Amino acid sequence: MTDEASVAAYQRDARAVIADITADGGIAVLVGGSGLYVSAVLFDLAFPGTDPVLREELEREHRELGPNVLLERLRALDPEAAAVIDARNPRRLIRAVEIASRSDRVTPSLPSAPRSWRPAQVLHLRRDREQLVDALRLRAERMFADGLVDEVARLRDEGLEQGPTARAAIGYAQALQVLRGEASTEEAVEATSIATRKYARRQVSWFKRYTDGDTTHVSTLDATGAGTAELSELARKIVP
Numbered sequence: 001m002t003d004e005a006s007v008a009a010y011q012r013d014a015r016a017v018i019a020d021i022t023a024d025g026g027i028a029v030l031v032g033g034s035g036l037y038v039s040a041v042l043f044d045l046a047f048p049g050t051d052p053v054l055r056e057e058l059e060r061e062h063r064e065l066g067p068n069v070l071l072e073r074l075r076a077l078d079p080e081a082a083a084v085i086d087a088r089n090p091r092r093l094i095r096a097v098e099i100a101s102r103s104d105r106v107t108p109s110l111p112s113a114p115r116s117w118r119p120a121q122v123l124h125l126r127r128d129r130e131q132l133v134d135a136l137r138l139r140a141e142r143m144f145a146d147g148l149v150d151e152v153a154r155l156r157d158e159g160l161e162q163g164p165t166a167r168a169a170i171g172y173a174q175a176l177q178v179l180r181g182e183a184s185t186e187e188a189v190e191a192t193s194i195a196t197r198k199y200a201r202r203q204v205s206w207f208k209r210y211t212d213g214d215t216t217h218v219s220t221l222d223a224t225g226a227g228t229a230e231l232s233e234l235a236r237k238i239v240p
Contacts (some may be wrong), residue, residue, distance in 0.1 A: 035206030
């Protein structure tokens, strides 16, 4: 919880689990999530290590000077990365500048013709936008109704706010605002809903770039109107 999550660690750990599952004759199903994290598992993407000294310097600059200085530096070093970076996310901005500043940098993005790590089938579940927006709103409401604030209160006692990535997760960040008295529950639900919609748009944009490759087959299924029973039946067809 207090450790920093990284795509490199996720790639390593997820691939190890997948290898264990398939070695026993099973079928591994990767569901989600962050486009970069999913791509890191499916394709041969390389990620540079961290430079603790440089990272500390960049974090200090961000605290003292704000994001614009780092964003301008990123534009000078890597214009393509600067054009797509979310400058409101300090962790991502600092990491992007760190990578761009190094001579061994490898930009973590999906190449035009990525090489598959191993054979895989990619299934896009598509939903009508209006129905999706409603579902995301209900999801945010349900998270808070089911006790998210209480959960975050317990995790805060265990050091949640010291975790550079966990504390910024959608839902957790908004629940922390409620606990600090910075937002009402209703405001937090709305903020969570908006943040989730933005995240979903980024997912759609990212996964649109997936195409059939050497050993990767991509298909799309329209799940508009599908309920739990229909989706369960579909899941059984995909994974017997």
